[in-house]
Amino acid sequence: MPKPTSSSIMTTSARVGGFALTKSHGQHLLNNPLVIDNIITKSEIRPSDTIIEIGPGTGNLTMRLLEKAAKVIAYEVDPRMVVALNKRVRDTPYAKKLQIIQGDFLKAELPRFDLCVANCPYNISSGIVFKLLAHTPIPRHFVLMFQKEFSMRLAAKPGETFYSRISVNTQLLAKVQHLIKVPRTCFTPPPKVDSSVVKITPLTPxxxxxLLEWDGLMKVIFNRKNKTIRSIFNQKVTKKAIEAKHLKLCESLKVKPHDDPVSVALEVIDKLESTPTPSRGRSSEKASMRAAKLDLTQLQNMLNAFMEKGISFKDDE
Structure with missing residues (x-):
C-alpha cells in the first residue's frame, strides 16, 4: 500500500514513534509531493464532497483531501498508522472532518460517499474496484493508484496484451481513464513494480x-482468451459445466431441458461467427471468435444469444 509523504522514512518514523514499516501491508512511502498534488487536481474535489480513502498511512494525502472536501472517511488496517494519523490531525482545523475506521476495507459496510481517492493495496486491488462499483448510491468517480500492470488491465481494449476478464468486467460498469504514471523511484523504499493512477467513472444508470451470468461466461472464455471460443466449449470440463448449469436452470424454471445443451451452445457460436460485423463486412466466411478480440457489444450479444437458448453460466452461490 503506497503511503504518501513528503518526508523521508526517518522523519516519518520519528513522527509516528519510530515503528517499522510492515511488508505485509505493502507500506511504501510516496516521497514525491508533486504526485500528490497531481492526484488532488485530477480528483476534481468539490467542497461538499465526502471522500473515502483506503490506506491513509501517516496521512499526507489525507491532509490534502481534508483541505478540499467536507469529510474524509479513511480505512486503515494498521493500528499504528491510525494512532499516527489521529495525532497528526488532533490539533488542526481538520480534526472534525476526518473519520478513521480501523479494519479491513473489503469487510466494511460503506456509507454514502461521492469520491474514493486512494493508494490501494496491490493484493486486494480487484476487490476494491468491484466493491466500489457495486456501491449504491453510485459515487461520482474514483481516483486510485494501483500496480502499473493492474491499471493497464483495467483500461485495456480488445486486441491489446492486457485485455482480460477484469478489463471487460470493469468497463461493463464504468469508464476507465489512465491519469498518471508513478515510477517505483517515487517511493521509499521502492516497490518492485511501477504504479499508475486511474480514474474510474461508474456508468449511470x-x-x-x-451480472452473475455475465461473469460466469467471462470466466469460461477469458481463461484461455486466445483460444477459439468453440474449442473452449469443446473441452470436457466446459461441456460438463454447461450440462450441469443448464439442468439446474431448467429445474428452477420448471421447463424441459435440452437433450444436448452443448450442441445447442455450439450452434449459438456457429451462428454468431457467421453473422456479419463491421470488421469483416458481409463475408460468407466464418470468423473464429476469440475472447481477446471481442468488444463489450459482441460479448453482450453472445451472452444474450446463450441465454435465449437456456445456456447458463452462473456459478453456484
Missing amino acids: RPSIP
Whole structure:
C-alpha cells in the first residue's frame, strides 16, 4: 500500500514513534509531493464532497483531501498508522472532518460517499474496484493508484496484451481513464513494480444485464482468451459445466431441458461467427471468435444469444 509523504522514512518514523514499516501491508512511502498534488487536481474535489480513502498511512494525502472536501472517511488496517494519523490531525482545523475506521476495507459496510481517492493495496486491488462499483448510491468517480500492470488491465481494449476478464468486467460498469504514471523511484523504499493512477467513472444508470451470468461466461472464455471460443466449449470440463448449469436452470424454471445443451451452445457460436460485423463486412466466411478480440457489444450479444437458448453460466452461490 503506497503511503504518501513528503518526508523521508526517518522523519516519518520519528513522527509516528519510530515503528517499522510492515511488508505485509505493502507500506511504501510516496516521497514525491508533486504526485500528490497531481492526484488532488485530477480528483476534481468539490467542497461538499465526502471522500473515502483506503490506506491513509501517516496521512499526507489525507491532509490534502481534508483541505478540499467536507469529510474524509479513511480505512486503515494498521493500528499504528491510525494512532499516527489521529495525532497528526488532533490539533488542526481538520480534526472534525476526518473519520478513521480501523479494519479491513473489503469487510466494511460503506456509507454514502461521492469520491474514493486512494493508494490501494496491490493484493486486494480487484476487490476494491468491484466493491466500489457495486456501491449504491453510485459515487461520482474514483481516483486510485494501483500496480502499473493492474491499471493497464483495467483500461485495456480488445486486441491489446492486457485485455482480460477484469478489463471487460470493469468497463461493463464504468469508464476507465489512465491519469498518471508513478515510477517505483517515487517511493521509499521502492516497490518492485511501477504504479499508475486511474480514474474510474461508474456508468449511470448501471447496465441492465445479469451480472452473475455475465461473469460466469467471462470466466469460461477469458481463461484461455486466445483460444477459439468453440474449442473452449469443446473441452470436457466446459461441456460438463454447461450440462450441469443448464439442468439446474431448467429445474428452477420448471421447463424441459435440452437433450444436448452443448450442441445447442455450439450452434449459438456457429451462428454468431457467421453473422456479419463491421470488421469483416458481409463475408460468407466464418470468423473464429476469440475472447481477446471481442468488444463489450459482441460479448453482450453472445451472452444474450446463450441465454435465449437456456445456456447458463452462473456459478453456484
